[in-house]
Amino acid sequence: xxxxxxxxYQEVILDxxxxxxxxxxxxxxxxxxxxxxxxxxxxxxxxxxxxxxxxEDISFQGSGCAISKASASIMTAELKGxxxxxxxxxxDKVHKMLTSDGVDGxxxxxxxxxxxGVAKFPARVxxxxxxxxxxxxxLKGGSEVASTE
Amino acid sequence: xxxxxxxMAGGSRRVRFDVAHVRRDFPILSRSVHxxxxxxxxxxxxxxxxxxxxEALSRYYREENSNIHRGVHFLxxxxxxAYEEARxxxxxxxxxxxxxxxxxVRGTTEAVNLVAxxxxxxxxxxxxxxIISAMEHHSNIVPWQMLRDQxxxxxxxxxxxHNGELVLDEYRRLLNDKTKIVSVTxxxxxxxxxxxxxxxxxxxxxxxIPVMLDGxxxxxxxxxxVQELGCDFYAFSGHKMFGPxxxxxxxxxxxxxxxxxxxQGGGDMISLVTFEKTHYNVLPxxxxxxxxxxxxxxxxxxxxxxxxxxAWEQVVAHEEDLLAYATEKxxxxxxxxxxxxxxxxxxxxxxVFDKIHAHDVGTILDQEGVxxxxxxxxxxxxxxxxGVPATTxxxxxxxxxxxxxxxxAKAIQSVLKVxx
Numbered sequence: 124x125x126x127x128x129x130x131x132y133q134e135v136i137l138d139x140x141x142x143x144x145x146x147x148x149x150x151x152x153x154x155x156x157x158x159x160x161x162x163x164x165x166x167x168x169x170x171x172x173x174x175x176x177x178x179e180d181i182s183f184q185g186s187g188c189a190i191s192k193a194s195a196s197i198m199t200a201e202l203k204g205x206x207x208x209x210x211x212x213x214x215d216k217v218h219k220m221l222t223s224d225g226v227d228g229x230x231x232x233x234x235x236x237x238x239x240g241v242a243k244f245p246a247r248v249x250x251x252x253x254x255x256x257x258x259x260x261x262l263k264g265g266s267e268v269a270s271t272e
Numbered sequence: 273x274x275x276x277x278x279x280m281a282g283g284s285r286r287v288r289f290d291v292a293h294v295r296r297d298f299p300i301l302s303r304s305v306h307x308x309x310x311x312x313x314x315x316x317x318x319x320x321x322x323x324x325x326x327e328a329l330s331r332y333y334r335e336e337n338s339n340i341h342r343g344v345h346f347l348x349x350x351x352x353x354a355y356e357e358a359r360x361x362x363x364x365x366x367x368x369x370x371x372x373x374x375x376x377v378r379g380t381t382e383a384v385n386l387v388a389x390x391x392x393x394x395x396x397x398x399x400x401x402x403i404i405s406a407m408e409h410h411s412n413i414v415p416w417q418m419l420r421d422q423x424x425x426x427x428x429x430x431x432x433x434h435n436g437e438l439v440l441d442e443y444r445r446l447l448n449d450k451t452k453i454v455s456v457t458x459x460x461x462x463x464x465x466x467x468x469x470x471x472x473x474x475x476x477x478x479x480x481i482p483v484m485l486d487g488x489x490x491x492x493x494x495x496x497x498v499q500e501l502g503c504d505f506y507a508f509s510g511h512k513m514f515g516p517x518x519x520x521x522x523x524x525x526x527x528x529x530x531x532x533x534x535x536q537g538g539g540d541m542i543s544l545v546t547f548e549k550t551h552y553n554v555l556p557x558x559x560x561x562x563x564x565x566x567x568x569x570x571x572x573x574x575x576x577x578x579x580x581x582x583a584w585e586q587v588v589a590h591e592e593d594l595l596a597y598a599t600e601k602x603x604x605x606x607x608x609x610x611x612x613x614x615x616x617x618x619x620x621x622x623x624v625f626d627k628i629h630a631h632d633v634g635t636i637l638d639q640e641g642v643x644x645x646x647x648x649x650x651x652x653x654x655x656x657x658x659g660v661p662a663t664t665x666x667x668x669x670x671x672x673x674x675x676x677x678x679x680x681a682k683a684i685q686s687v688l689k690v691x692x
């Protein structure tokens with residue numbers, strides 16, 4: 124397999140795609156937002172339970188490609204227990220990593236760096252960012268549907 | 273490779289179809305992508321252009337560029353003649369009875385919007401019905417929904433069966449005294465199904481209901497004769513039939529077009545303007561407001577010339593062979609399911625894997641130089657009907673080869689390796 128393709132479909136990504144974490148509904152969620160990628164029809168719903176400025180629980184549902192599913196799964200695993208303000212900061216950093224041709228490779232992003240390979244595939248950036256946009260919109264409490272457009 | 277002559281037809285020499293020979297007419301087909309030879313299987317989205325079309329565009333801008341139907345000067349007369357000559361070529365290509373039945377538009381989408389807004393808004397009232405089918409492209413759904421909302425009419429949908437074929441009995445049941453127009457696709461862009469258009473037209477005409485056919489995916493694959501089809505409107509896009517983007521055609525029967533109000537107002541579509549009243553121009557100019565895509569129209573004329581010189585029966589046979597070969601090669605791949613298995617189909621092979629999303633397939637195929645479309649193909653209701661979020665679609669043109677299908681099949685094995 125070509126190097127760029129290997130960077131995109133790393134083992135961790137394939138694993139999260141196969142067995143996504145927190146792939147469930149939170150019945151008593153405080154916040155919930157839906158995201159669509161109108162280009163391809165990908166669809167994700169992100170659920171949040173918040174307490175004292177902390178993300179007590181986070182989950183997602185929906186359908187999409189390996190990149191969008193893995194990105195959502197990794198995001199939920201990473202954000203559980205984090206401060207709301209940290210989540211917003213991470214959203215900005217991830218967004219930069221996905222769109223910056225992998226420069227800085229997101230050293231400060233720990234496990235999230237597995238998503239950096241996406242930057243080489245412009246057509247797939249929206250797949251990876253959909254869950255993050257949706258999470259951000261849920262955090263802000265907006266009832267609007269998030270979109271990658 | 274010998275290119276034997278196959279006799280004369282319509283004054284132009286038809287050349288025996290030889291795919292290696294034909295490929296040389298399309299410069300882009302010899303390029304590579306990601307270091308691999310390009311295998312272009314996204315013809316349903318847009319087709320590639322032969323050198324003759326590229327040269328026609330370039331020559332127009334180099335030697336003839338001028339506005340049409342206006343100037344008395346040399347260049348304007350040349351440009352006008354070239355543009356109107358293209359209209360005649362298209363008339364002959366689809367065998368329309370009259371030249372003024374060929375209306376230049378931006379593409380199929382604009383043609384459907386034109387008919388919906390011009391014919392539809394004047395002919396429909398609250399309670400009337402519009403019939404479309406379950407395998408329409410969004411461009412043959414949304415304009416009718418807009419018309420429905422403007423008039424209070426009702427949208428009825430002919431269902432499709434699990435092979436992706438229209439259910440004709442259901443269609444006949446849907447037709448009634450309130451039906452004011454039927455608009456269906458000739459060939460489905462997502463499934464490749466060829467609709468039973470003769471039966472559709474006949475049943476509607478028994479009740480005096482006009483029929484529009486969306487021919488965007490049909491014209492590149494089938495010989496289309498609008499008089500033989502008997503339809504009232506026929507729409508297609510230049511860029512899917514080896515011509516330029518931004519130009520397309522609405523064919524309409526003259527009796528209907530004559531009665532229809534203009535779609536857009538502006539220059540070229542008038543004969544006299546005062547602030548009190550405007551007299552509209554005659555057909556087809558009544559529907560061609562503003563400076564048109566002149567180069568595009570001339571380029572489309574060149575595409576028609578190119579297609580007319582091919583031996584069409586052999587083109588059709590070659591494409592049938594490609595589709596049959598691709599179906600056979602892909603059907604045996606583990607976990608692959610073909611969506612759209614109509615008896616009558618052309619040009620399209622849509623498929624899914626239960627556990628691999630179409631986008632991932634598309635990205636990996638691209639790395640092997642294979643261009644396909646991955647997604648909902650602007651036909652989300654078709655995806656819903658088959659319970660899939662998206663499909664991968666390989667769509668063929670006459671310049672594709674069996675070798676390219678072998679590359680596709682091999683590239684799919686790379687997908688399976690990644691997701692194995």
